[in-house]
Amino acid sequence: MTVAFTFDLKATDGKARSGVISTPRGEIRTPAFMPVGTAATVKAMMPDSVAATGADIILGNTYHLMLRPTAERIDRLGGLHRFMNWQGPILTDSGGFQVMSLAELRKLTEEGVTFKSHIDGSRHTLTPERSMEIQRLLGSDIVMCFDECPALPATDAEVARAMRLSMRWAERSKAAFGDRPGHALFGIMQGGVTRELREESAEALKAIGFDGYAVGGLAVGEGQEAMFDVLDYAPDCLPVDKPRYLMGVGKPDDIVGAVARGIDMMDCVLPTRSGRTGQVFTRRGVVNIKNARHADDPRPLDEQCTCPACRNYSRAYLHHVFRAQEIIASMLLTWHNLHYYQELMAGMRAAIAEGRFADWQEAFHAQRAQGDIPPL
Known part of the structure; x- marks a missing residue:
């Protein structure tokens, strides 16, 4: 008997909500932050380490995985969970955003999008049906509808056309998704920054009916x-x-x-990408570990933090390994950032x-307004 996908809203405080999403692969405590594992890995992290930060779910990427190593290969090798050794739930995005932002020479029609791979120039077509097929082959727990996400700023007419x-x-995504007990399909609201278009989009999605709903098309340059x-x-x-998911934030x-x-x-890729570029999130704001002020500092990044970077290493060491371009710098700073984000959600x-x-x-x-601790 497959466990159903359910959402249990436990508490509200003003508009803020906390609850639990139940899936066959485990529970997701909300509000939830999902680390991004674009190419079947959360960069610079082992899966066990990601789980140790408190993450209940991670995100995989349809566009990147369909190009390399291909969804068919991942399916033959037992699905994405086994392939990347992550036992918890996985959400896969539909590929629409990456097609719009990364692919070369793309052609958009009612049917879907034809594009050239940014890796090797090979030609591919992504449609709602193909996106659903890829996400089924990957075996993800939460599947996203295929959508078009226009970059802002765009004209009202362009935003309306893309939303409709x-x-x-x-x-078409819902029809192609079919009946998959234990797996969820989320619809994506579009409409830019125009209220009437957002409301029209929400009504259309509710009429179709989904297991969860995303707010898409934000964090794309609008501020x-x-x-x-x-x-x-x-x-x-x-x-x-139903769960509400804000995509790509932040x-x-x-x-x-x-x-x-x-x-x-x-x-969001921010905590992992920032870890690799020396930007560290702390209770007192962002610390740039590259700065010379840290070179002789024996203190941890954050006295209250219990992650391995803060428990076992000084700012001086983290500054040194980052400047020396040692791989451990990416590992420790990424772990710290993901730990900070999960602590934020738990709080x-x-x-x-x-x-x-x-x-x-x-x-x-x-606390963030205080800024970093004073230099020694």
Whole structure:
């Protein structure tokens, strides 16, 4: 008997929500941050280490995996979970965003998108049906509809056209997804920063019916203020009893602001990419480990943090291995950043459950405003 995909909303505090998504591969505590494992790996991390940070779910990428090593090969080798040795739930995005942002010489039609691979120039076609097939072959637990995500700024006419095409593709995605007990299909709301278009998109998605709903087309260059303006109403347009996922977000204060506005799930490459470029997230804001001020500093990145980088190594050591381009720098700084993000989510979950989210939020912003500890 396959465990059903369910969402249990446990507590609300203002618009902020905490709950549990149940899947056959385990529970996802919300609000949830999903580390990005684009090419079947969370960069610079072992799967056990990702789990040790507190992550319940990770994200894989349809576009990258269809090109290399191919979904068919992953299927033959037992599916994505076995292939990358991650036992928990996996969400796969549909490939639409990467086609728009990475692929060369793409041609968009009602049917789908034909494009040239950014790796070797080979030609491929991605349609709602093919995206559903790839995600089925990968064996992901949460599947995303195939959509078109236009980069902002774009004209209202262009945003409206892309949104309506995405809604037609959502219908085709649902038909192609079929009946897959224990697996979930999420619809993606589009509409740029225009309220009427967002509302139209939400109504179209609700009419089709999905296991969860994403807010797409944000964090694509519109700025935090415009994003929050959309999030002030967009989550409210979606069903209360289904998970709400804000795609591709973001910075810690973006995440906190999104949760305050009713978002349950987020993903972003920021903590992992920043780890590899020497940007470190702490309670007191962002630390740049490249800076010479850390060269003789025996203190940890964050006195209160329990990650291996903070428990076992000094700022001086992390500065040294980063400047020396040692691989351990990427490993330790990425681990720290993912640990920080998961601690952030756990803090919000506890605050929402205890009805003190507004106070928690105030303390979060006040601590970050202090800036890094003074140099020695």
